[in-house]
Amino acid sequence: MIDIALLRDNPQVVRASQIARGEDPAIVDAVLAADTSRRSALGDFEAARAQQKSLGREVAQAKGEEREVLLARTKQLADQVKSFQAKAGAAGEELDSLLSQIQNIVEGAPPGGEDDFVVVRHVGTPRDFAAEGFEPRDHLALGEGLRAIDTARGAKVSGSRFYYLTGVGARLELALLNAAVDQAVAAGFVPVITPTLVKPEIMAGTGFLGRHADEIYHLGTDDLYLVGTSEVALAGYHSGEIVDLSEGPLRYAGWSACYRREAGSHGKDVRGIIRVHQFHKVEMFSYSRLEDADAEHQRLLAWEEDMLAKAELPYRVIDTAAGDLGSSAARKFDCEAWLPTQQRYLELTSTSNCTTYQARRLGVRERVAGGQTRPVATLNGTLATTRWIVAILENHQQADGSVRVPVGLRPYLGGLEVLEPVS
């Protein structure tokens, strides 16, 4: 939810943001009109209600005939109040519905669509497998050789885009996630294991039930949603609360399974575990003051890069274009690791600054000097996911099909230095 006051005072800012995202700017005028009619309806209701209350007090005092006369008047008024209230309610809903369609105001993101990202920097150098004298295997071939990844049985049991991680595969995932949690804790994050089923209002509050609602699993019997990231549960954690940010941002590191329907991605990344329905993720989540949000965003990005350094992966950082931002994000940076067998970069982390968009919907506020409250900013960023296994296997593979374990992960694998194929 964007700030209606911003829209009233600076409608051109909102229009510009909509245009940058490739969305319809005309909705701004629809909101302004709905706002006007809601205010007028609310005024009618409140005036009538005030009259009803004061008459009610007179009724309580009055006796006999005087009371009868008053009762007749109040009965009439009651109908009027009811009808005004209904009108005001409807006008309010109309406004909310329009306002909630407006996505967060873009801040600093490059204009354009998915392909218009700006590369911020490259870190590390992709290996030259030709010079090393062998053809790199892809992550699934490597994973099968290591008896680490089993997509055939995943499909047998659960369908396409499901998999088993076995042996060193399972251990490697745990190693990654544990390394991520340890790093987060060292940086002051509170580690959290979150619910993965959430109520509709929480899912809607984080902005995931808009355009891409068909990406999300829904349990109809219980009207609960399976989260696609622990961001959802962590954003909901302080919903409806007034939080204290006087000591700096509140930082949580969520550990959870993540579920995605991957509707509309048929035929894309079908091999292996690049794009799957279920995976694990450690996610950083910060509640910060709005004026600290940019700095916090940069910190989240830096922590992501620390993890990538532990995994010893070559990657680039991109500044996502406005048209490719999620509805909640004002700005987003992705870190993409080099994938040798596909000669392309693969997203491993994503950090978004959602400014006050989610907090406004979820009612997360802070108290400021003077006793006033205002919405906080929320930010999130990836520390590790199952997908990282793809990049680690491919980038650290050796000619014999074994895989060198990055030094930073060895403590989490009992000191193991090389993953050896099972013959």
Added chain:
RNA sequence: GGAGACGUCGCAUAGUCCGGUCUAGUGCGCCACCCUGCUAAGGUGGUGACCCCGUAAGGGGUCCGAGGGUUCAAAUCCCUCCGUCUCCGCCA
């Protein structure tokens, strides 16, 4: 799954049976000021959220777990739901 109790403005609690004087009382906490050479104690006042009108001062409205209903009028009566607790059953 069954039975029962409970949910009030930071915390604790009154009010609910019997609807209007609740414009929600009180204690604690907190804030400001006063007093006291410091501290403690004491005194006075204040003390929530959200929305609308207004430059402001100020005025008005909504909120007693949530949502409906009855009524001229609901914290109070009725219904549904949610949550917490206790007991029983069942399952890990």
